[in-house]
Amino acid sequence: MNPDASTIAAGAPIEVDLSPVAEGQDIKVFWRGKPIYISHRTKKQIDEARGVNVASLPDPETDEARVKSGHDQWLVVIGICTHLGCIPIAHEGNYDGFFCPCHGSQYDSSGRIRQGPAPANLPVPPYQFVSDTKIQIG
């Protein structure tokens, strides 16, 4: 009952052009049926994400480890709440990040869990920059 060949083939990597995404905006793309949030973070959001004491987080991870160095303004995360799989809403909640409407989990501007029942940070999908304004997810 595992995924069949065509489902796996349809899950091949995709390329996304980032040039139309202005600072403070984000876009949602679908990869393997999952929504991927790509946010162009503001300076304030980056500072907030780096300012917290990592050890105090429920799922400790530095912001640096969640973005590609040299492209610190870009946050790419899978937009699926790690609690029970709803889609969090961007730019909501108390941490300048994401808010899940289902059971109230809140994520910060680095996609890390800060409050609520979700156990883990929003996962970062495998991706790399092919050029300065283009990424390949997968």
Place this chain on the structure above:
Amino acid sequence: MSGPSDYQPSNPALQWIERRLPIFGLMHSSFVAYPTPRNLNYWWTFGAILSFMLGIQILTGVILAMHYTPHADLAFKSVELIVRDVNYGWLLRNMHAVGASMFFVAVYVHMFRGLYYGSYKEPREVLWILGVIIYLLMMATGFMGYVLPWGQMSFWGATVITNLFSAIPYFGESIVTLLWGGYSVGNPTLNRFFSLHYLLPFLIAGVVVLHVWALHVAGQNNPDGVEPKSEKDTVLFTPHATIKDMFGVACFMLLYAWFIFYMPNYLGDADNYIPANPGVTPPHIVPEWYYLPFYAILRSIPNKLAGVIAMFGAIIILCFLPWLDAAKTKSSKYRPLAKQFFWIFVVVCILLGYLGAQPPEGIYVVAGRVLTVCYFAYFLIVLPLLSRIEKPRPVPNSISDAVLAKTGSRSTPMVSTAIVLALAGSLFAGSVDSAKASEGSDQPPGNKWSFSGPFGKFDRGALQRGLKVYKEVCASCHGLSYVAFRNLAEPGGPGYSVAQAAAFASEYKLKDGPNDAGDMFERAGRPADYFPSPFPNEQAARAANGGAAPPDLSLITKARSYKRGFPWFVFDFFSQYQEQGPDYVSAVLQGFDDHVPEGVTIPEGSYYNKYFPGHAIKMPKPLSDGQVTYDDGSPATVAQYAKDVTTFLMWTAEPHMEARKRLGFQVFVFLILFAGLMYFTKKKVWADSH
């Protein structure tokens, strides 16, 4: 099913079979000659009611499966087509959907009855555990069935529930992938759920056979909890129990029919009339009502794994009940303390169910935690403790003694009734508070609709005017893709003739093809065509409307609702109020205001609307006075337009509503007569047994 029988059919052909396969003897000893305690009350008819419901579900389900398409792109539409085009499809669908709820109503009564009368105790432990297994299978079946219509709640319910398994350490993720057959809930998931939804009811039927077998070996428990000792304690299954069960089933069918014919959507969620959309989570996900207590337990625990364990534990714990409650006295009738705690436990379950439907915030979270503790405390602390410290009243010597001494013992329920009333009262008070708190959001005003109530009919004039408003105003942005031109001439609709509908269709130019040369071409509409949509697809609709796609209107009056709150949803059951959708639609059409009240900010490109959630709507004010001319002299005002077009949209959402209510009345007359007949037959049969 209890040992060999000496029954011999009189017909030689049957005798021939009987000698080779003693099936008639088996039937006879199980359902005719089987001795049943003579003091059973009506709570014992729920076994028969459950078998009846299982039969109904399998029967309607098999027919529905003949018309259903298990594909992510087609499932939602195929369900709509069953309701609209299949002969009595609306009836089958309502019976099946409501039937699931009724099945759970009956199973909960059946389980609470077992709990109250100690039906799980020695020698009925295996019988009870088989029952818990049936219950678990039912939950799985119900959940997968709810996914099949592929609406928003189907999809997101499936997402949330399958993700429960990801809490399992190490294997969690791979189990979830296995359930999905992909990387997220999608077409493979729908396919396997359909297959399993078809399979599980037959497994249930199999376990039911074991359940009945175990029952007939151990014998039925009874309200006094003393085993039958002599012939005097029992009556024959047929006719005594059979006729009593028939009466019970008839009464239950009255309730069932009330939902099927008058409130088919009362137990469902409006969001499930919106096709599944993997990109948008509905603001408030609620499972079907019968899972709510467990959902509340899940949510009240702030840790994911612990929450999932608690939720499953709440069901599994039932398996250990025979050993948790070691009291010798079976029936709570003779256990003054156990009886009161039982009723408290019932109220705890109901309150948990109420909380499961509330948003997980503030007081609801705290209350959920308290009640979760109460739930487990009942099994883990109260029952084991009671069996040590409680002094039960003496039980009668035999069942016939109990029947003869059927007086007195009516005073003790007072205490538990008082407890129940107090708890219900506090729930009421609490919800009035929360209703006050939410008064900030505007409730749509109620309207008088021609189609409300048990005898409601569509106002033909309003339908025709509404069609005109739709065609001249709404149709430029909104589709009506489930409605065909031929529907306009169908009974219960706007009352056009077939020729008129054909003429109406031919005014439309539709794209068809490709033809023999491989080209697309335009042709006039035919009665079999559906109303054309204004945009080729959702992306185009979004692009043309500033990012918000105008929704298809075919189902809009069923897909929109607003929260009614606690006391109201109880009254609605009796008043058959189910016009939230139409009230909301007509309120939004009239709720535009150029003057934005203070404290509300409306973003660029949106408009203020008093009744739209969040108040910022992308649709500009669609209607203004005098915009559409009416030929029949009705006032050309926004209020009238809104009323007419909403009536029309109610018809598009449920074209067979008049047939439903008409048939409902006939069924009710029949059922009441039938139940009365059963009642008097039962009295006659039992006349010498009391």
